[in-house]
Amino acid sequence: MNNTNNTTTAASRDAEYDYIVIGGGSAGSVLAGRLTEDPSLSLCLLEAGGGGNSWMVNTPVGAVVIMPTKMNNWALETVPQAGLNGRKGYQPRGKCLGGSSATNAMAYIRGNRKDYDQWAALGNTGWSYDEVLPYFKKAENNERIHNEFHGQGGPLNVSELRTDNPLQQTYLAAAREVGYPLNDDFNGAEQEGLGIYQVTQINGERCSAAKGYLFPHMDKRPNLHVEINALAQRIIFENGRAVGVEFKQNGVKKTIRATREVIVSAGAFQSPQLLMVSGIGDRAELEAQGIPVIHHLPGVGKNLHDHPDFVFGYKSNNTQDSFGLSVGGSFRVLGQIQQYRKNHTGMISSNFAECGGFLKTKPSLDIPNVQLHFVIALVDNHARTMHLGHGISCHVCLLNPRSRGTVKLSGPTMDDPLLIDPNFLGDPADVEDMVDGFKMTKKLMDANAFKDTITKDLFTADVKTDDDIRAVLRARVDTVYHPVGSCKMGTDEMAVVSPTLKVYGVAGLRVIDASIMPAVVNGNTNAPTIMIAEKAVDMIRAGL
Template sequence: MDAEEFDYIVVGAGSAGCVLASRLSEKPETRVLLLEAGPRDTSPWIHLPIGYGKTMWSNTVNWRFETDPDPNMNGRRIYWPRGKTLGGCSSINGLIYIRGQREDYDHWAALGNTGWRYDDVLPDFIKSEGNERGPIPLHGGDGPLKVSDIGAKHALIEAFIEGAQQIGVPRTDDFNGERQEGAGYFQLNTHKGLRCSTAKAYLTASVKARSNLRIETEAFAAGVVMEGRRAVGVRYRQGGRMKMARTRAEVLLSAGAIQSPQLLQLSGIGPRTLLDARGVPVVHELPGVGENLQDHLQIRLGFECSKPITTNDQLNSWVGQVRLGLEWLLHRSGALAIGINQGGCFMHALRDENGQPVTATPDIQFHVATLSADMAGGKVHPYSGFTMSVCQLRPESRGHIRIRSTDPFEPPEMQPNYLSTDLDRRTAVAAVRAARAIAQTPAMRPYVKREVKPGPDAQTDADLLEFCRNTGATIFHPGGTCRMGDDALAVVDARLRVHGIAGLRVVDCSAMPTLVSGNTNAPAVMMAEKAVDMIRADARTPAPVL
């Protein structure tokens, strides 16, 4: 095997990995290797925001995972797209820039994770952010990750926002401001009509030209090389050959909530019973590796619109398609520059017998699209249609990721256990009812010809729960499988170092103790920015001998 040596080896060039590689290689004396299993991000569908519909099903830039049959979802397998290219999921996601709630991070700190309060992480959000509104309170204007407004107003989104106001949800122009609650337009990770993935933001031409940074694509990591309880390298397959790279300092796993725990388990770090059953020699027993899986379950309500103003109408007409193309070519605007979801809402859905919110902060999120299809990224319907998707922000349900064998190229067992708690089931039903309530407001009625899904026959809580079980899908936010903490089931400490192992960290959404209240890309970038400071600080102190 080849065994070139680097200071840091970053596994996974996704939302976090690109940040790590870029920032660590800023110092010319620091040699960095970035390994990515997928190809370079050359597909035009990656860079065109509406190309989300193509990359969602791509065999080239998408892992196209499926969960195991979920007993809580009537035995269905749920399709889990994950990015497999430079930029990872930030190259194929829905572009939405959301940080989550202040309370999410304060909760992480309250669990014993020092340094992760909202006030601690806000500087890292600001450092990464290049918001077109410029540097304003709570926002950055000069960071590499571009954030843009949706320029043109849309009649459907305006009606939705007004409808939300009519049921008591205020209008907002900033979901990442002092208060998340409200209805409004999302800000997107776009710049001049193009996607701004972390690869585009952090791996610029000048960064790629650094002599101390090596980027290897189509390099499939197979495991961490261990000497005792110290990580000393990574094995990977590239061009049909197995190779090895060695590290002088640390291996940084940024392979995501599915593959980071998979790599740990393949390397002998994980639950002893699982490793013994799979024939993997135990290097260090960590029972929490792959456990604590969380995800936001998306429930999609579909409507036929009474006016021909939807993206369906544009895409189903050659005239509309030409107009869309010209709008983007001439002005870098329109549906091609936005992607799928334009409007959003954070609100309280679940209430007690007195009508009071059960949670102190919003418990559900809406994604509102001016198009409709059978599933996210699917072919649009032949009629004028739009979609209101709802998801519970802080699910209690917990699943797991577990290797099936010693074969690193076999996808692991993925069991989300959606809707496995009473709170999650009640919140899902309440979320559907909240969407219906907005659709029935005076503001929305002129635009709603009929509710297609779940349809008028679904009225009782039991009907709506069955609809959720039969149609619910991921909104692409798995996390928590290598969670941060200091208890027996924690995998990494508050500095993202794997417990009991020297020279190994996990820097991605798998390290989240609990899911943030919203989309997870911006938090992943923040975690990587924060990790770089930790890595540099820790490099100035002697490493422990294990």
């Protein structure tokens, strides 16, 4: 088969492959890159977005252009959230090869050991921490840390930031001042503590899953076929088996067939959507949309959850080290662009969320339950609301929310808008944990270390009581971009896939992406999604 980095018409109607992978994001890129290491099999990767290899993706600060727009971004929204005063939330998701690994803040975080041990305890054999650690290491090429927790030689490059921003040291000084522990490896023996994030970059450029796993092979492997701008419409079933995919590309509908498996890797929102429009889901919900039922599987689209997140925002007089809208800042950025072009260092290589870490809101907790992201810019409304001048921000998110929501259809096709309901702060205990996380973060940002940096507290200056905190949480909380769980792995009646990620009730079909997580990990979800795909490749190869 012909390979391409661009849109192609090579996939004729009823072209046949061993595997079809739907979605060229973090998981799909891994699957396509790894499975085609075997030259005896063929694979077609369908990606609804573009090529994912532009300056906007490769240059780290390009994310600020992507986040508030529809460039390489699905830019979805939720239904009105009862826990957020009826507000609709924003759900940016990557729409190109690499998926959200091409648009995210690049923090390399795996979660906590106990996340995976919990998955295994729920009946997901093979998913304990000791069993998934080899796949994290297999994926990784860590430039700095060489020990039993980290890998070298993997496709995903993990490096230190190349910004040398003095605000990093201000953040660490504040942590020391208020007595919070420091940590220089959140993926090692201990997760708790604050520090500077390692990032998925190589030579100061973004290392998306596509850059690590897919792009090196697209022009070299005749068994790897990639279709971009190709939106899957439905999975084709014959006699209870997935045998192909209908997709739309440049307005033309096409069909391809799979002799072995169809693999859905379209993410926590569109994986359940594709299953449902194809006839896999809750019978009553499908029939209400006029969709013929292939298999009644009530868990599809259920168990959706995400880390609810609050952002502190501050004006700053530090125009040298923070991003912002000012004449002086504009001249400085021009100089930084020249520096980046020369040696790929400086502010243009920033992931914005340069520091952060994990804290326990109560000493009695076994593991941290809140995560911080310290940003060297003023963030308001996902960078959609801009402020003159310069600033800094600090996110605090709840790592183990109890609230669960749904993904539902509004119509029978992939073109109909999704009804996304994370049910943020739906459980009262989530609110109280967020109150505690708010207080811990406010204590950090009120430290003397920040006195020469912060000139104005924009969002929380008048917040004094716990009721004030609850009110501002409901007014400002939204996603920190970690939706999972909507096609959960398990052995109970609401599970969608087995521990080998096969969809229950049909043959030849798997889901492999963040939607299979039974419970969200304690941290960012990109590295775990890549791990899931690495492990899935071994299961597929073993015939499991």
